[in-house]
Amino acid sequence: MNLNGIDHIELYVGDARQAAFYYCTAFGFRLRGQGGPETGLKGQRSLLLTQGDVRMVLTSPLVADHPAAEFVRRHGDGVAVIALEVDDAESAFGELVHAGAAAVSAPARYAEGDAVVTTAEVLGFGDITHRLVQRTGPRTEFLPGVFLMSATNDADDTGDAAPLLELIDHFAVCVPAGQLDSTVKHYEEVFGFSQIFEEYIEVGAQGMSSKVVQSPSKLITLTLIEPDTSRERGQIDDFLAWHGGAGVQHVAFTTDGITDTVRALAARGVRFANTPPTYYDALADRVPDLAVPVADLRDAGVLVDTDHWGQLLQIFTESMHVRRTLFLEIIERRGALTFGSGNIKALYEAKNRELVGGLR
Template sequence: YAELVGRGATPVTPPTTFTGADAEVVTAEVAGFGDVLHRLVQRRGDRRDFLPGAFESAEPAGGADGLLAEIDHLAICVPPGQLDATVAHYERVFGFAQIFTEHIEVAGQAMNSTVVQSPSGRVTLVLLEPDRSHRPGQIDAFLTEHAGAGVQHLGLRTDDIVTAVGALRERGVRFAGTPGAYYDDLERRVGPVDAPLDRLRELSILVDRDHGGQLLQIFTESMHVRRTLFLELIERRGALTFGSGNIKALYEAKERELAAAGATPAVVAGTAQGVGA
């Protein structure tokens, strides 16, 4: 906390200690981006005791079934013109490093993306900024509904996405659907996939590839009243990036599907906007 404040972080809450019979937790908070705060956590003793003396820990209703392994990344939307300054802040104050950057264009929409990661590799932030030289898209909609910068989604890594999605569907989790046409040329686009294609189609699981390998991913529907926060499940099979190739693939699949149904180009563009950037 002292080091971050010394590097220029805005202090919010000084170190506070929570003590229990088998654990001690110390927390402190500094400002992040927009109105989001970062909490530092130092733990001693039983890690199952979340905040001793403040919250009573309980076992998860579903038990420790191993469906989810860890938090893979946070995706954060910032207003246009603020991406570079936000990246510089995490580099200077938190010691993060840039590991990936790209400009994504699809269907007349565009956004800039830079990924920063902590020195340990355990904290990864995907920072997204709309390109206002193109027509408004999903990032613009988030910034409007959220009233500024914020977390768009939380990526949760799993070691077996097919099993995880099947189990979570049975528990009532609603996932975003995928056009059937997306799977028609999937293996041509990403190569052979070590999973039954019919099962991926049934569950609407997406597949992408980068220089390191493949990744499988799917997004939940938003449960937030303003539709500004959702979750992602991601299984990494060597891939180090975040599935940006799926944005274009989803748009093109929706375009083929609607064209086959006789939709006009205007309808195609309007309907596919929701699956693009």
């Protein structure tokens, strides 16, 4: 079984059209297809957005008993499906179920002309499904015969402009306390992932444990996080409470030239998490030979971390959801292979310096 990468993600949302307008207007996605009852998608309306190598489906329920209705009721808008590209969906489905994955939907084939897509679904973590996707023929069709494809975008016709976001780098996943090791084991034993990184992170009186699992192709990465309930309550506890259990806290997208991307997104109305000005006072000492001048980083609010392989530049958006759950991360890798955990401590220390300075 070869897991070749992320084929697409699907978000369950209360109103797909409103969500699509936001993602297109604010983040530069383009509307490329849609489906609903008239195309064979029972009880739902789905819109396909694309940008760079990213495909994102937004699905809203049209009837009360559709799975998206229960998902949105329990969790609010959020990532419900992480679709994995495979060579043979039927074979992969059989292998995963034999290894212990819970089956969600059996293999189904969609064809129109030379385009053929086979899908099957198994449970991942929490209420998150992994859809296995096998594609042959023209890749311009998303789901032949079910999604009506369009070459135009009503929300944001940017022509041949370079994409702001290029591909999905990783998913940050929060799990309840006590479930981190079992989730890692599940992905190792069932999906064939490997654990590539682990650490315990202290943020003042708060604490959290994190382990990263990755597919053999290195193109599917989950950063799994659980709170330390013996310490003070923190943001991971808040996510789990507001989301109603395990789920995707944020999706990380790569970009080329992060400071320009952040300025472009900010001009479109995207709001980013604030970085204390004092963070940049110590940055040059913490990260020698910065890939981008401090002044540019400060202006854009971009964070920098370093590992044995290089530098990681990153920034987080504010959550766009009423429950303050799902948000996005924008990153640029300058050789770094890790995920910027050094910035958690640096931000905490910078915030402390800012507070102390304000008391003088």
